[in-house]
Amino acid sequence: MEDTLELVSPDIARAQVNELLGEGRKSLAKRDHQHATNLIAKAASLLVGKGSVIPQDPRSGGIVSTRYQQMDEEQLFLLLSCCYDVSYSLWQTSNGAEALKWLEEMEAIYRNVHIRQKPARFDWDFVTVNNPDASELRVKGLRLQSDIFLALLNTGMALQRIFVADQFRQHAGLNSYNIRNVAGPGPLSAMSQWRHPDPKLTKDHQLQYPDLQIRGSWLKLPLKKSSAVGGRQGFAHFVWKGRFYVLAGSRAAAGPWMHDFFYMTLARPQDGWTELPYYPMANTEYMATISQRQMCVDETAGKAYFFTSQKQLDVFDLSANTWSRVHTRIDGSFPIDRHYGEFAMVIARNRLYVFGGDSPDQVIGSNVFMMCDLETKRWTHYGGDAFRLKPDANWPGPRKWPSLWVDKDEERVYLIFGDGDRFGATQQGQKGAADLSHLYDDCWSWDITGEKWRRERIPGNAPCPRSEAGLTYNRKLDKVVAYGGYNASLPYDSPMGQRFFFSYFADTFIYDPHPADGSSPAWKQVITRGFPTYRAQCAVFSDSESGKIYMFGGYTNSQFVPDKKNFISRSFGDLWQLRLDIPGGDFEGVDVEEEARTAKQGPWQRCYACGSTGPWKKCGGSCNGRVFFCDTDCQKDGWKEHKQTHGCTARKK
Structure with missing residues (x-):
């Protein structure tokens, strides 16, 4: 799918949007993700109207959108639904870069809702669309962003998105069992275990998303x-x-x-x-x-x-x-x-x-x-x-x-x-x-x-x-x-x-x-x-x-x-x-x-033999501490390879 879609309708044809959205969700249920993405993206294009593109290119002039600020509550909810469904469909095919663009568009929509408030609000003031379903969609969108960022090893952003989702959920009064499982104390606690970056995640990671x-x-x-x-x-x-x-x-x-x-x-x-x-x-x-x-x-x-x-x-x-x-x-x-x-x-x-x-x-x-x-x-x-x-x-x-x-x-x-x-x-x-x-x-x-x-x-x-x-x-x-x-x-x-x-x-x-x-x-x-x-x-x-x-x-x-x-x-x-x-x-x-x-993992070292991370002891040989071992067993297991690879010899006592 291309980064942006040309708009095809001058009107906000809500019936047509709902029809495309419904057909797209049927394709999602059948796991026909390409067809679902195309249908729902077209529905989003109809909503924003002729002369605009979605998701917007970062070079197009910033985050402020007069079109978003003019939308009524129903239009905003439909557009948020389209953005979430497209991003979900794209992520099912591991297209993280495109999925993030649509999720970022959801946040841009909410930012414009914030901007249109009179009198003006501070960035830290929570603003919601006057629709509980729309608020729930934002929580789900933030959680999906968190999942994608965690797959990318961006643990800081993964935690921040869950953190914001939980704060927003509380402000919007969303306390059902299902939504708390999406972004509540449990998911927040699970994400809070990671450092940024976390040594447990970096050792064997292979780059799967060269765009990101x-x-x-x-x-x-x-x-x-x-x-x-x-x-x-x-x-x-x-x-x-x-x-x-x-x-x-x-x-x-x-x-x-x-x-x-x-x-x-x-x-x-x-x-x-x-x-x-x-x-x-x-x-x-x-x-x-x-x-x-x-x-x-x-x-x-x-x-x-x-x-x-x-x-x-x-x-x-x-x-x-x-x-x-x-x-x-x-x-x-x-x-x-x-x-x-x-x-x-x-x-x-x-x-x-x-x-x-x-x-x-x-x-x-x-x-x-x-x-x-x-x-x-x-x-x-x-x-x-x-x-x-x-x-x-x-x-x-x-x-x-x-x-x-x-x-x-x-x-x-x-x-x-x-x-x-x-x-x-x-x-x-x-x-x-x-x-x-x-x-x-x-x-x-x-x-x-x-x-x-x-x-x-x-x-x-x-x-x-x-x-x-x-x-x-x-x-x-x-x-x-x-x-x-x-x-x-x-x-x-x-x-x-x-x-x-x-x-x-x-x-x-x-x-x-x-x-x-x-x-x-x-x-x-x-x-x-x-x-x-x-x-x-x-x-x-x-x-x-x-x-x-x-x-x-x-x-x-x-x-x-x-x-x-x-x-x-x-x-x-x-x-x-x-x-x-x-x-x-x-x-x-x-x-x-x-x-x-x-290599050092922040304040810790990687065991040369087993790969675990901790405050391990450095090799005492002629390599001058080039490698570390977590215990004597690993030192014995890794010594032969270390000696051949780095030319290390035992120091005379």
């Missing part, structure tokens, strides 16, 4: 240890001429904080870090105020800009290795205060763009969007508020720790995800409070010329909602890569019986905005045999000269990832390279089968 998955490999690089740099979180970073720069940050959430500045040469990480002039602290400043801020580089000018939420920019000259301060102007009052942090920042067309962030007066986050022209040193406040909450269907909602990137032609600034910290607002007694934080499941793009936001679709096998993620746009590959992050609401049930009401991630995703074969753009999950430890606030970055992709630093919770040395959290100072099985992805020489037996 690609192969990759994480390689830990030999970085010379430095007590000065060490593990850190909340740091600023950038890349310039093959060098990776790190500024400030902290060892843990409560400090100690730094204002130091270092760089390493990415081609020679074993040479270690080179110290640069520290960030100049004024007497009235505290080191905590420069943590969790951002730094961007103008590669052509050789200058890096550090923004500390004040009406000034700190500039580091990368040729002279000197700091300076530039004072800026703005018409009216500055829209944020000096305590504002956890925002996202990018440079495009010699302009510095800043979105989101929070302050002690509004911990839920903000939707302030502002730009500083680096030539005129003048700020423009496009909109959003850092001190009060106001819903707007045409503007991204308030959040902290979102991610930004700029497209290759510097025409649009893209915004994705972030945390509306409603639980934090509860603790502070502020507006927007709730028992659970809201992790945004959205993507927006800002038209730099037209100066207008557009809400985009998130097609394919995408990362689940998160904040504090590592994300980079690789200009040489023309790809977006995301890794890790944190979700303050998704539960995890550990094997020890402990329930965490949050999740850390170590999954990796790639987005291709311009596929070479002309197909529709889509997210894909990068399936790796091994991966770095689950973490948030890491730096994922691209070297524009080599096109290579790296990851550095971050932190994790010491109970979520057990750590005997650190009671609350552990920060990292490790460096990894991501190799991708795409042209220019540096995948040559990767031995996938070898990695399946020897």
Whole structure:
């Protein structure tokens, strides 16, 4: 079946739609899935009317649909029925990519129902179609999405869809036995057993859905240890001429904080870090105020800009290795205060763009969007508020720790995800409070010329909602890569019986905005045999000269990832390279089968003999711990093969 269907009727012929839907369901019952898909897809086309296509292409202009917003309750229910039945039929033939497109269309329909509400609602406000059957359909659609994502090993999205389905079910008052079996406490608990990714699922997985998955490999690089740099979180970073720069940050959430500045040469990480002039602290400043801020580089000018939420920019000259301060102007009052942090920042067309962030007066986050022209040193406040909450269907909602990137032609600034910290607002007694934080499941793009936001679709096998993620746009590959992050609401049930009401991630995703074969753009999950430890606030970055992709630093919770040395959290100072099985992805020489037996699975190791995952002991031979064994029996079973394959010999006692 093609991605979209040409529409054939100018009218909403409900009788004809019902007839096609009925015939299609008869074909479904006979397991004639191709015929069923064609009939029901045609019914959906009749419903949306001439001049539209369904499912819509992500390149067609965003998620907002005037047609959907004009539909009455009966039309919406019929269209949702068509979308669900087509997706179910496609999934029965293992056509996951097409099934997800129709299920994504169901969510787009619900999003438009949300958008048409008067007065405007926040993203976290539940809105239902005034039809219990339509609400039940959404729950079933979310559950089907969850099943597909689990088959794709995207455990984060599989859990998130069940989680949202259960929340929506409760809000809609759907409490029958059957619907609770679709999305209730039982299914949610079953899905909460998985980590993201889960080592039990990755070992033997073979790529079955090339439209939604690609192969990759994480390689830990030999970085010379430095007590000065060490593990850190909340740091600023950038890349310039093959060098990776790190500024400030902290060892843990409560400090100690730094204002130091270092760089390493990415081609020679074993040479270690080179110290640069520290960030100049004024007497009235505290080191905590420069943590969790951002730094961007103008590669052509050789200058890096550090923004500390004040009406000034700190500039580091990368040729002279000197700091300076530039004072800026703005018409009216500055829209944020000096305590504002956890925002996202990018440079495009010699302009510095800043979105989101929070302050002690509004911990839920903000939707302030502002730009500083680096030539005129003048700020423009496009909109959003850092001190009060106001819903707007045409503007991204308030959040902290979102991610930004700029497209290759510097025409649009893209915004994705972030945390509306409603639980934090509860603790502070502020507006927007709730028992659970809201992790945004959205993507927006800002038209730099037209100066207008557009809400985009998130097609394919995408990362689940998160904040504090590592994300980079690789200009040489023309790809977006995301890794890790944190979700303050998704539960995890550990094997020890402990329930965490949050999740850390170590999954990796790639987005291709311009596929070479002309197909529709889509997210894909990068399936790796091994991966770095689950973490948030890491730096994922691209070297524009080599096109290579790296990851550095971050932190994790010491109970979520057990750590005997650190009671609350552990920060990292490790460096990894991501190799991708795409042209220019540096995948040559990767031995996938070898990695399946020897690569680290987050904080654990794979037993070389039996393949189990755990805190196993490394081989004590001349291989210097290249492989691990879970016990002496497996060591005996695997020793001969290990010796022949890796040339390992026993050390003399």
